[in-house]
Amino acid sequence: MERNLTCILCPRGCTLNVTVDGDNVFVTGNSCPRGRYYGEEEVVSPKRTVTSIVRVSNREDVMVSVKTETPVAKSDIFTVMDKIRNASVTAPVKVGDVILTDVCGSNIIATKNID
């Protein structure tokens, strides 16, 4: 199997050619080692970082931005979103605070300070 992909890891957006031959995956067109890793993973089990917001229950109209600490399987994105949508948090919140643990294999962490 052969696939042409655009690497999404950085704005350079290299065009990757990925060939799968049994258990072996060959990537060409990448400009950095991260691109090779992305190409390999994208054809086997694609992953994405999910970012969203969680309501701060003790502040009026204030949301804290959050992200998955590590990328999650692309097929789990909407499961992750459901969990995030139903969560709430109490201020103060600091960047890096864990909001939810182990959602589809990743913690959900805050990306903003709320005093």
Next chain:
Amino acid sequence: MENHDIVIIGGGPAGMAAAVAAFDSGIKDVVIIDREKEVGGILRQCIHNGFGLHKLGKELTGPEYAHHYQLEVEKRGITVCADTTVLSVTPDKVVTATNTCGILKLQAKAVILAMGCRERSRGALNIPGTRPSGVFSAGCAQKLINCEGYSVGKKVVILGSGDIGLIMARRMSLEGASVEAVCEIMPYSGGLTRNIVQCLEDYGIPLYLNTTVAEIHGNERLTGVTIAEVDERRQVKPETKRYISCDTLLLSVGLIPENELTRGAGIGIDPITGGAVVDENRMTDVSGIFACGNVLQVHDLVDYVSDEAEIAGKGAANYVKGLDRAENRVKAVAGNGVRYVLPQRVNTRGGDTDIFLRVTAPFGKVKFTVKSGDTVIATAVKLRATPGEMEKITLKAAKLRDVDGDIRVDLEEM
């Protein structure tokens, strides 16, 4: 009247990076003025990831990138005057601002303009139809959703495929909305390829090129839009009109550098960039007033905003110290295939100088040639070049020394 060495207008990524660079260049009396309650600027609503890979070597979300610089500003004890709106800047660097305490007047030795940009609105496009609610600029919808927690709509059409439009297509999908279409009047997307992949293809959202919104329907709330293909002259082809039912239309149709204060100070504006004309230190044609970030030229990457702001911050610090009175500047102008070049004036007796440019249309492999008269100063080969991605070419100090006329950048397809 308060006296300060450097006053920075705007506390977004440009203002913060400029403040840090000015401080680290030895000028400790730096004040940042921002009209919002918190610094961070547009990054506060850009909750998606992909920031900082170039500049900080890690992948951050917008708020995290802002937080990084906010900590750097705090660590240096730089004064931030938040919730304060600047009303005017004079050529002799008096900054007048207002906040709940009244009117402030600050006399600066140098001013750095870092006010960012604003979105082009429906009014600028002359889209026919009614004026229902449900028509938002993409950045406005982004703020409502990401900062204030509102849901703006359930069935969405997006006009414009710049990065904000693409990011919002994904964001609306994640929030459970159905994004029916992204329409782009040009034959190519103005956004980064990676955003077409991860924001549209990942969610199965169609991108229609050479297509625009021809009419807006609905009385109270938007009920639908008519989309249509356009010809080479970007005129609607009536036979291609079709109706899409939707309750929300997001406009991602361009950003305009917010230069009202700049014009008020009598600073010269480049009609192409919409920002000030600057030299290699990002100083405008009014001595001691500098500009950086999206108020100078609309950037695609915040990392490059920070780089540009560091140049301006260092330039302003050197200006305050009485260094840099270069008088050997030549013009840098855009040639074939190049839309604009920045900085527009370059010191030929300085160090290595990076010039930034955008191309006029998408190209495959191209060669850029930087010349003064018949002398070649630099060349650069790129595998592809698109208007959505800013290009950088380094001019070596040794080559610049031989230059005594205008510099011109041309593109040649290979």
